[in-house]
Amino acid sequence: MSIACVSDLRPRAKRRLPKFVFDYLDGGAGSETGVRRNERAFDELMLKPRALVNIESRDLSTSLFGRRWAAPFGIAPIGLGNLIWPRAEEAIARAAAAADIPYTLSTAANTRLERIAEIAPGHAWFQLYVSKRDEDVADIVERVERAGYDVLLLTVDVPLAARRLRDIRNNFIVPFKITPRVALELLTHPRWSIETVSAGVPRFVNVEQYAPMVNRQSIAAYLTSEIRGRFDWEDLKKLRARWRRRLVVKGVMTAEDSVRVRDLGCDGIVVSNHGGRQLDSAPATIDVLPEIRAAVGRDFPLIIDSGVRSGEHIVKALAAGADFVLVGRAMMYAVAAHGPAAAQELIELLIDEASRCLGQTGYCDVASLKSAAPVMRRP
Template sequence: MSLDARFPAISDLRTRARRRLPHFVWEYLDSGTGSEATTRRNKACFDDVRLMPSILHGEITPDLKTSLMGQDFNLPVGIAPLGMSGMIWPGAEQHLARAAARAGLPYTLSTVATQKPEDLIDVIGEHAWFQLYPPRDPDIRTDMLERIRNAGFSTLVLTVDVPIASRRERQIRSGLTTPPRITPRILAQIAIRPAWAMGMAGRGMPRMRFIDDYAPDTKGLPSNKHAGYLLRTSPDWSYLTWLREHWDGPLIVKGVQDHRNVPRLQSEGVDAIWISNHAGRQFDAAPATIEALPRIRAATDLPIILDGGVESGLDILRALALGADFVMMGRAWHYALAALGPRGPDHLVHILKSDLEANMGQLGLARPQDAANRLPPDGA
């Protein structure tokens, strides 16, 4: 039976991933914070976006190619950063970077991944982005930026929606600590997930290797805080100014939700706005990202990237219709890895491409960027 017959949708990958991951890993990947109202709101608000089917438009050959910040991509979607990615599946960072390179998509490595930027030199493609949790110390900042640049990452993404650690109660209940520690409870969860356990056997429990170079001693940290919090600051506008002066490539600010911040971001010289509420993992009263999109679109002519609640090719078209230029997904790529191993990300590319083409055929669209033309007329 083909992969398409067994796993035709992201929901199928998610179901299989849950069966193959230890409980504490699943809770880390799939959980939000609080009652997870923001996570649910992200998806519910996507479902409320209607698009008008087209008739009598004849045969259409979809062209999914997308340009963003002077770079060309084969689909209007990329791989968002996910901290401790290598805990979700052994070698996740390398697998995802290779898959992105094969597919012609951007891959974003997190500051708190389990691999250093240098570990991916041989596998990243031309669209390598790096997500920065802002270090407090200027010397550490400077050194990090130099290493990121020398490793071949061309685009820097500053995350601004994590001023402090969130609680993420499901993770706490699962027994997960950061970094993970082997306890009898965790060991029991690992024992019943042999595929994950065998993959991790030669690697040891994952750590934030990049952060370890600057903060090797994590003793005494609360269980909901990782080593990055020993280095991190909550950035202000002067921090962004410093970063713009010291990074000569494209600079994206991730975690924007309020349109009133956008004019100043534009005046500070950022190259794109990334609308994100951290997939509901930080604050449980945030607006859905798709709710924030129209006002932010009206406030700027900069490229807009969006994540949060995107679960299909149709959702990608919904985001583009309301003004996004590009969409990023994080959890879905890790569901794919956990479900199918290294072949999972390639299958997810196939799912998204097929779904985009099928829905574009219904909408009479040759290009996904034209999705706004299929919004219902006022009053419909």
């Protein structure tokens, strides 16, 4: 296996996955304009290269949350990660830890949070969806703390379940019902089917204890029943008081909200529109990043995701004001296309692309790139 670029992975992932699984991974909300807008905005942003700089020795390492990471990106939380490929979550967590970058485990993941903390000590972050019952939230937060996680990402851009048309048309349900259409998909994708059956059909292992019926419902029904649409600033204040380690709010898209999150004592923001999976009409994240940076000041940690498909995109995000980047679908396309071993290769590819792009732009490290901010948009 040798991955040339992320765009080569998507068609191969599409061939290897049953349609309802690929659509769950690839799809977005509504007309999916938001998904395309994210990627296009990254493509359209330009970098102004400096010439005649000695760039032979380059360093991508970056400081965030009191420590240094080998590269300025980590892995975004993906619910149902083991549905994309059996045992994907463990493999990605292991590859991230080996590369010295963070891996974020989703509340809706299929691997126990305690297990991921063992596999990737010091490199595992936990993403929290708050449920309706306070005692369940308190319990999961306590487990996350006991397992040794230092960083909690609270996702706030899912106040309700989005209408993802591909999932609706596929009648996407987990565990899937064997309808004739699903049976045909399973038979025509034997590798995925055999490996999935032998690994055990993915379950919501971190939350099913709070809602025992959860694994019999569709993901949409699960989200609708569990998500607390009325979670507000007061609740965030309470969470801040309960969790004393790093608290990052994921899914913030405006300058006003960002300042409020900062002033509430949170430790950072992920500027994210959930990869276009929630509000189809949300702006591209890279387009709102500059105003958010201007509002929160130079030193407040800003992470960005949504639409990142290359190391070059990572460099553009940093040059446009981000401190760190999360990679969502790109990692899952790699694992779907080539199996869990591709996690390491994808990380190496992104590092190689980012390092070459940094050098080609005329910079040797992240700090000097960020202070020069050599980005430009077409006039």
